[in-house]
Amino acid sequence: MSSYNLIDKTDTRFETLKKGFNLRWPEQGSGADYIYVCNNSEDVLSAANAALARNQRITVRSGGHCYEGFVSNKLAADGTTPLAIIDLSLLVGMDFSENADISSPWDTSAKYKFRAASGNQNWDGTVNLYKLANRSIPGGSCYSVGAGGHISGGGYGLLSRLHGLTVDWLSGVDILVPAADGKSLLAKHVSLKSTGSDRDLFIACRGAGGGNFGIILNYYFAELPAAPEQVYLLSLAWPWSTFKDKAHFGQFLNSYWQWFNTHDSEWNSQDITKANGGLFSLLKLQHRSTGDIHLLIQYTGNDGRVDGSGQEKPFADFVDTMNKAAGVVPDVIEMGMTYGVVNAQAESKRKFKDAVKDARLIDWLYATQTLNGSGDNQRGKYKSDQQIGNFGATEITALWEGLNGADDPLLNQALVQIDSYGGCINTNDETTNPTSVYQRSSLLKAQFQVYWTDKANDQYCINWMQKLYSACFADQGGKPYGNDGRYQGCYINYPDTDMKYTAADHAKVDPEWLTLYYGDKAESLVKTKRAVDPNNLFRHEMSIPLALPAK
Secondary structure, three states, X not given: OOOXXXXXXXXOOHHHHOOOOEOOOOOOOOOOOEEEEOOOXXXXXXXXXXXXXXXXXXXXXXXXXXXOOOOOOOOHHHOOOOEEEEEOOOOOOEEEOOOOOEEEOOEEEEEEOEEEEOOOEHHHHHHHHHHHHOEXXXXXXXXXXXXXXXXXXXXXXOXXXXXXXXXXXXXXXEEEEEOOOOOOEXXXXXXXXXXXXXXXXXXXXXXOOOXXXXXXXXXXXXXXXXXXXEEXXXXXXXXXXHOOOHHHHHHHHHHHHHHHHHHHHXXXXXXXXXXXXXXXXXXXXXXXXOOOEEEEEEEOOOOOOOOOOOOOXXXXXXXXXXXXXXXXXXXXXXXXXXXXXXXXXXXXXXXXXXXXXXXXXXXXXXXXXXXXXXXXOEEEEEEEEEEOOOOOHHHHHHHHHHHOOOOOHHHOOEEEEEEEOOHHHHHOOOOOOOOOOOOOOOOEEEEEEEEEOOHHHHHHHHHHHHHHXXXXXXXXXXXXXXXXXXXXXXXXXXXXXXXXXXXXXXXXXXXXXXXXHHHXXXXXXXXXXXXXXXXXXXXXOOXXXXXXXXX
């Protein structure tokens, strides 16, 4: 018997639960009409079919961290069609068997070591995996991000240079897909062992993002990497006044890129003094009204330990490289976050002396807890890029002028965060372990972010972001198309509706927008969409379409 909870406008929880992390959504007058809160897989199937039978368009929510309004917003083309959110956040829990005897209810022949329900959030999943099996998943650290969207979009995190992307380990999924009648859903299990369109569907679930093909109920893994035992954490900060001019700032940026360019192939070196897969960094170029330039580093040896036997050398070398590029002794910040802005003025700090001695040596699990903030629920705008080559004069000028201009109280939560990438991510064999992630050459991944609280400031903050981003990629036509080989498009888990269109007014669709996110995977994803969901039941502003955009 179904036990889902249907919440509508008569319920006092409705106004809260129709929103997600980004409070810009839903747009005024464009929100959901119903929210189906599900407790288990049977609930999800019952709720989704009930909504479809009532002629409601369905969207899916796991953790609620979609940056755009894909879940909460109605589409203009839907007219008066009601919108129903299928909420999976109560589908939690994880199973582990070292004997690999876990199977799907829809395919008992396939066997796995791990099953994770799609409503799990990052922190809960991290703790469960650690306590159950001493394993980890190379995903994000923001605690409240849901597994449902994070994994399917090719989620990454502080262990990804060492272990790859979440989808590189994904072995199977339970998913609800449109039935032959085009008016209801049915459950099935798909994996790389599936054939035909089912196999293509599984590959699409490995990085093409959520809301495209169906509703993922469970994720299965044949194996997952061992959890690290201990890590170094080090947070450094330089005031903007450190950099005497744009050229100095550009040298600093390119020293960051150059270190990874030089050492990327050594990520898994047999020489422990060179192996650097366990080094992950987040360079936060904060607007001067927000605070300092901040660098957060997590480091562990490739064996998950830091025991003083030379494993710390890549970490010390990286810190030394960045300090020399800055030319000024940084402050050591006692606290750092992986998400959003860092207010160094509010944190305890001291002058840097030595990378190893100044770092916190901390158990990996507790380091993850230390870094797992997701920030406040606010209004926000985001953009991304995947970077292969160095920072050119155009990007350096745009970042220098856009972030180090006049003080602006409306930009007190604005930054460009440039994360390390590459390593194991770039070694995945797409022939034997195919995914829908085409960005397998990038060394850095950037996230442009701005947050605010007052709706009246929406257009101001959005315009600032659009101007900065367009200036950075002026040589590329305003987007990181990669036509000079230095960029590799955008990341679908940082979706940005501006990328779908040729200009900020959204008047004309960019015929290359699918390529921007999916590269040479785009055509196969469209083919899979036609085979799995020919009536386009699962659709949102940037969902995989039934045909490639017209050129």
